[in-house]
Amino acid sequence: xxxxxxxxxxxxxxxxxxxxxxxxxxxxxxxxxxxxxxxxxxxxxxxxxxxxxxxxxxxxxxxxxxxxx
Amino acid sequence: xxxxxxxxxxxxxxxxxxxxxxxxxxxxxxxxxxxxxxxxxxxxxxxxxxxxxxxxxxxxxxxxxxxxxxxxxxxxxxxxxxxxxxxxxxxxxxxxxxxxxxxxxxxxxxxxxxxxxxxxxxxxxxxxxxxxxxxxxxxxxxxxxxxxxxxxxxxxxxxxxxxxxxxxxxxxxxxxxxxxxxxxxxxxxxxxxxxxxxxxxxxxxxxxxxxxxxxxxxxxxxxxxxxxxxxxxxxxxxxxxxxxxxxxxxxxxxxxxxxxxxxxxxxxxxxxxxxxxxxxxxxxxxxxxxxxxxxxxxxxxxxxxxxxxxxxxxxxxxxxxxxxxxxxxxxxxxxxxxxxxxxxxxxxxxxxxxxxxxxxxxxxxxxxxxxxxxxxxxxxxxxxxxxxxxxxxxxxxxxxxxxxxxxxxxxxxxxxxxxxxxxxxxxxxxxxxxxxxxxxxxxxxxxxxxxxxxxxxxxxxxxxxxxxxxxxxxxxxxxxxxxxxxxxxxxxxxxxxxxxxxxxxxxxxxxxxxxxxxxxxxxxxxxxxxxxxxxxxxxxxxxxxxxxxxxxxxxxxxxxxxxxxxxxxxxxxxxxx
Numbered sequence: 001x002x003x004x005x006x007x008x009x010x011x012x013x014x015x016x017x018x019x020x021x022x023x024x025x026x027x028x029x030x031x032x033x034x035x036x037x038x039x040x041x042x043x044x045x046x047x048x049x050x051x052x053x054x055x056x057x058x059x060x061x062x063x064x065x066x067x068x069x
Numbered sequence: 070x071x072x073x074x075x076x077x078x079x080x081x082x083x084x085x086x087x088x089x090x091x092x093x094x095x096x097x098x099x100x101x102x103x104x105x106x107x108x109x110x111x112x113x114x115x116x117x118x119x120x121x122x123x124x125x126x127x128x129x130x131x132x133x134x135x136x137x138x139x140x141x142x143x144x145x146x147x148x149x150x151x152x153x154x155x156x157x158x159x160x161x162x163x164x165x166x167x168x169x170x171x172x173x174x175x176x177x178x179x180x181x182x183x184x185x186x187x188x189x190x191x192x193x194x195x196x197x198x199x200x201x202x203x204x205x206x207x208x209x210x211x212x213x214x215x216x217x218x219x220x221x222x223x224x225x226x227x228x229x230x231x232x233x234x235x236x237x238x239x240x241x242x243x244x245x246x247x248x249x250x251x252x253x254x255x256x257x258x259x260x261x262x263x264x265x266x267x268x269x270x271x272x273x274x275x276x277x278x279x280x281x282x283x284x285x286x287x288x289x290x291x292x293x294x295x296x297x298x299x300x301x302x303x304x305x306x307x308x309x310x311x312x313x314x315x316x317x318x319x320x321x322x323x324x325x326x327x328x329x330x331x332x333x334x335x336x337x338x339x340x341x342x343x344x345x346x347x348x349x350x351x352x353x354x355x356x357x358x359x360x361x362x363x364x365x366x367x368x369x370x371x372x373x374x375x376x377x378x379x380x381x382x383x384x385x386x387x388x389x390x391x392x393x394x395x396x397x398x399x400x401x402x403x404x405x406x407x408x409x410x411x412x413x414x415x416x417x418x419x420x421x422x423x424x425x426x427x428x429x430x431x432x433x434x435x436x437x438x439x440x441x442x443x444x445x446x447x448x449x450x451x452x453x454x455x456x457x458x459x460x461x462x463x464x465x466x467x468x469x470x471x472x473x474x475x476x477x478x479x480x481x482x483x484x485x486x487x488x489x490x491x492x493x494x495x496x497x498x499x500x501x502x503x504x505x506x507x508x509x510x511x512x513x514x515x516x517x518x519x520x521x522x523x524x525x526x527x528x529x530x531x532x533x534x535x536x537x538x539x540x541x542x543x544x545x546x547x548x549x550x551x552x553x554x555x556x557x558x559x560x561x562x563x564x565x566x567x568x569x570x571x572x573x574x575x576x577x578x579x580x581x582x583x584x585x586x587x588x589x590x591x592x593x594x595x596x597x598x599x600x601x602x603x604x605x606x607x608x609x610x611x612x613x614x615x616x617x618x619x620x621x622x623x624x625x626x627x628x629x630x631x632x633x634x635x636x637x638x639x640x641x642x643x644x645x646x
Contacts, residue, residue: 044175044560045158049151052179055568056147059575063139066583069492 070379074407077329078371081411084333085340089360092337093344099252100225100245104349110252121247132238135586138226139579141242142219146575149211150186154178156208157200166201167276173199176560176567180553183567185209187574188216188452190302190309190422190545193553193563197291197312202274205311206294210301214258217305217338218249220454223578224342227458230585231482232349234593239585254301261300261334269323272296295320303334306452308422308545316412316425317401328404328425332412335421339450342457350482354604359460362612366449367418370438375410377434383640399430410435413546417442420452422545429523429532429550433636436548440535440632443542445620446501452543455574458581460616464603465494465584467615471601480600483593490587497580501541502623504572508537508565509627517561523550527638531631540566541573 097105111118122129133141156163157178161171173181177193184191185208196205222245229239266272271292278290295311299321302309316322322331340360347356379395386392400409409426416423417439428439442449448459465481469491472479479486512518512533522529528550535548553562602608638644 041172041175048154048175048179051564051568052147052151052154052182055571056143059143059579060140062576063136063143063579063583066493066496066580067136069489069496069583 070375071407074375074405074411077407078411081329081332081415082368084329085336088333088337089340089344092341093348093356095253096221096338096341096345097348099248100221100240100345101229101349108252110256114251118247118251121251122243125243127241127243129241129244132241134237135226135230135239135582135589138239138242139582142223142578142582143575145215145242145246146186146219149215150182153182153185153208153212157181157204160201160204160208163201163203165203165206165274167274168201170199170201170204173204174554174558176563177554180563180567181209183570184540184545185212185307185309186216187543187570188212188220188305188307188420188455189540189543189570189574190307191540191547191566191570192309192313192545193566195313196310197277197293202293205298209309210298213298213301213305213307213309214250214254215246217307217453218246218254220452221249221338221342222246222454223581224454224457224461225345227461227581227585227588228346228349230588231461231484232351233589234483234591236589239582239589254305257304258297258300261304261330262297264330265296265299265327268327269319270296270299270327271320292320299331300334302423303331303421304338306335306339306419306421308335308416308420308424310423316423317404317427322425325403325408328408328412331423332415335423336415336419336450338453339419339456342454346457346461352482352604355482358604358608359464359612361609362616363448363450363456363460365609365613366445366616367415370418370442370449371411371414374414374431374435374438375407377432377438378406378410380432382432396430396432396435399427401425413439414442416546417544418447418449418451420447420450420456420542420544422539424546427549428535428546429528429548433527433632433639436531436535437628437632437636439546440531440538440548440628441620441624443535443538443544443546444505444624444628445616446498447542447544448616455543455578458578459497460612462494462497462577462581462584463616463619464612465490466498466619467608467612468601468603469494470615471611475601477599477601480594480596482603483596483600484588484591485594490584493580493584493587497577497584498619500576501573504569504576505534505537505541506624506627508541508569509534512537512562512565515561517559520559521552521555521562523552526644527631527635531635534627534631536562536566537569540569543570543574 098108157173159172160166180193222242225245226239272294273292275292277292280288280290282288298311310321312318312321322328343356343360346359347353381392381396395406404425412425413428428436446459448456448463450456451459465486468479468481469486513530518533522532532548532551536551539546553566
């Protein structure tokens with residue numbers, strides 16, 4: 001069979017040859033900074049900071065609710 | 070299911086059983102020195118502890134009520150989460166970035182900050198292709214230390230609520246977190262990091278290496294300060310990997326010995342906390358009974374998952390695949406079926422979330438076990454601290470049910486369980502199912518939800534259910550195959566998942582702290598012949614049944630349209646999706 005472009009005979013290891021590192025994927029398009037996101041970055045930063053603060057404010061209110069339960 | 074696998078399983082169980090008692094005793098000394106006595110490490114690290122208090126302006130001699138404790142926890146979590154968000158957004162202008170990583174996009178930074186601050190460590194990114202060394206070492210590792218400390222502190226508050234009688238205060242948040250960091254997590258991580266270096270894990274600030282392979286192609290070898298992060302990743306049941314493929318990568322999990330130690334470490338503190346419970350409530354047999362219930366469920370899960378993976382996929386076998394290999398798709402050859410199944414079962418049961426195999430490649434029954442471990446509420450040892458307080462909530466419910474059956478006021482270790490206590494316990498459980506099932510339902514019918522799927526049909530549904538279960542349950546492992554950070558810039562997966570992690574962490578924890586506040590005020594009565602025994606097989610069976618029945622009643626319908634129907638489609642039909 002062929003494994004990563006290297007022909008492997010029956011009984012032979014399919015791991016990397018001695019002294020050769022395992023391959024590492026570098027391409028990860030999902031985490032690149034896309035133009036659409038770049039344009040709206042400031043707006044999104046504001047949104048997420050506001051959402052975070054709002055969440056923790058709700059959490060404090062929830063704490064008060066648990067006290068009154 | 071070969072003999073070598075059974076031997077490895079036995080060694081892993083022996084490993085964490087042996088350290089349960091010494092770790093439990095150590096935890097009592099760290100968290101409650103007035104009960105457990107002074108730590109020998111205080112002789113050297115005591116000045117550091119006192120310096121921290123002075124720098125923060127905290128008077129740790131003053132204990133807090135449950136409300137002040139909760140506010141301290143919420144404020145600390147919120148501030149550190151914003152700190153992480155900012156670091157990730159500006160990492161491109163900060164030092165220790167030899168690969169010139171750009172700023173993390175806003176939705177991903179929000180998701181990651183929420184994920185790490187809640188001890189979930191769900192990763193919608195590949196670490197080696199997204200994060201600078203500084204982001205890994207400061208923005209993320211900060212939470213790897215503080216989030217498990219907060220989990221253990223919350224559990225300690227509930228245990229103090231049970232153990233103390235006619236009191237008002239439940240401890241001091243800052244003291245609990247700092248003592249754990251100085252006397253537990255930092256020393257243990259230092260020793261473990263050196264062991265990791267010895268096993269071959271890199272620790273450097275070098276740029277990635279461009280290597281030419283024997284096939285003649287160029288590949289990039291990612292590296293960096295990895296060893297120092299592996300210790301706290303496992304010990305704190307964080308699970309967030311330095312590399313995208315987590316513990317399947319040879320730089321994160323290079324040897325069989327390393328794999329063994331990692332498994333033992335991520336269950337160690339969860340197991341030791343049950344001994345801490347027994348020591349604090351002066352009923353060691355109760356601690357072991359809780360441990361026994363968790364262990365029984367863990368062992369059943371491991372064996373079922375291993376059996377399913379060892380028997381493989383019948384459709385593949387029909388094509389002539391050697392049945393002795395089992396289901397090797399998505400598994401590292403060097404770990405094999407047994408080590409992958411044990412790791413997967415234990416990482417989902419304990420709330421760690423690290424993976425050494427692709428869970429999306431597991432058989433439907435194997436995936437059902439990993440999903441089920443999370444859906445019962447992360448109480449099969451669970452996350453550090455959160456597992457203990459989660460199972461204690463079930464103890465309250467179990468004793469309440471037992472009290473109803475025999476017609477007596479339910480009583481737990483001398484404390485009467487009243488209506489408000491049961492309401493708080495029920496609230497802590499209900500919010501988990503609301504956010505898990507609500508999020509799954511929304512994503513299942515929304516275009517943004519299904520757009521990220523790698524599979525159709527029941528496996529696709531399982532990917533969505535798993536994502537929300539893992540987020541709300543603060544596990545962090547993924548069935549994978551789900552793209553949460555699409556290149557079209559859609560933010561909904563990262564946004565909703567980030568929120569689910571926050572709700573899943575704080576909304577069950579706060580009723581637990583309120584419950585502790587109610588319990589600590591109660592006077593403990595002396596147990597008599599009418600008190601429900603919280604030791605022995607009857608209690609273990611009652612507790613286990615309560616956990617399984619509540620979990621089954623809540624999540625069985627969703628499991629039925631996910632892994633269960635997928636299993637029957639695989640074995641008794643020719644349908645594909």
